[in-house]
Amino acid sequence: xxxxxxxxxxxxxxxxxxxxxxxxxxxxxxxxxxxxxxxxxxxxxxxxxxxxxxxxxxxxxxxxxxxxxxxxxxxxxxxxxxxxxxxxxxxxxxxxxxxxxxxxxxxxxxxxxxxxxxxxxxxxxxxxxxxxxxx
Numbered sequence: 606x607x608x609x610x611x612x613x614x615x616x617x618x619x620x621x622x623x624x625x626x627x628x629x630x631x632x633x634x635x636x637x638x639x640x641x642x643x644x645x646x647x648x649x650x651x652x653x654x655x656x657x658x659x660x661x662x663x664x665x666x667x668x669x670x671x672x673x674x675x676x677x678x679x680x681x682x683x684x685x686x687x688x689x690x691x692x693x694x695x696x697x698x699x700x701x702x703x704x705x706x707x708x709x710x711x712x713x714x715x716x717x718x719x720x721x722x723x724x725x726x727x728x729x730x731x732x733x734x735x736x737x738x739x740x
Contacts, residue, residue: 608709608716609636609664613655613682614672614697616641622670626702633706638662642678651681659685666690666713668705668720670697692717700727 610626612619619639626637638658642651659667667690671682674695686693692713694701704723708716 607664608666608668608711608713609638609662610702610705610709611655611658611662611667611669611682611685612637612639612671612697612702613642613669613678614639615676615678616643618672618697619678622697622699622702625699626706629703630706633709636664636709637702637706640678640681642681646677648677648681651677652684655681655685659691666716667692668713668716669693670702670705670720671695672697689713694720694724696724698724698727700724 623639671679701724705720708719
């Protein structure tokens with residue numbers, strides 16, 4: 606099943622996440638799209654740009670990943686979710702993106718769950734294990 610990820614976030618986060626993802630999975634360049642929302646962007650223009658990217662995706666299902674619930678990028682992303690083949694997750698992080706890419710062949714409901722789990726598991730508190738010393 607052809608699936609596409611569409612990253613919509615405050616500039617330059619969407620493009621930066623895409624670049625990081627393609628560093629790990631360079632073969633996925635056509636499956637991961639990004640739309641950066643600039644601080645002065647007009648929401649209606651960004652909705653039009655998002656719909657144009659969605660049309661360009663040529664995929665059977667789309668997982669849209671956005672950054673902050675209630676912010677302009679997420680509101681733009683929500684404008685895409687009027688049918689069953691487009692789903693939206695907010696709170697995107699790099700582990701979420703990488704996990705989603707690993708499971709692009711799965712049905713959309715399963716992909717959404719795997720992406721959420723990847724995002725959650727990517728957030729953890731770490732404590733210093735080794736002391737860095739200057740030599």
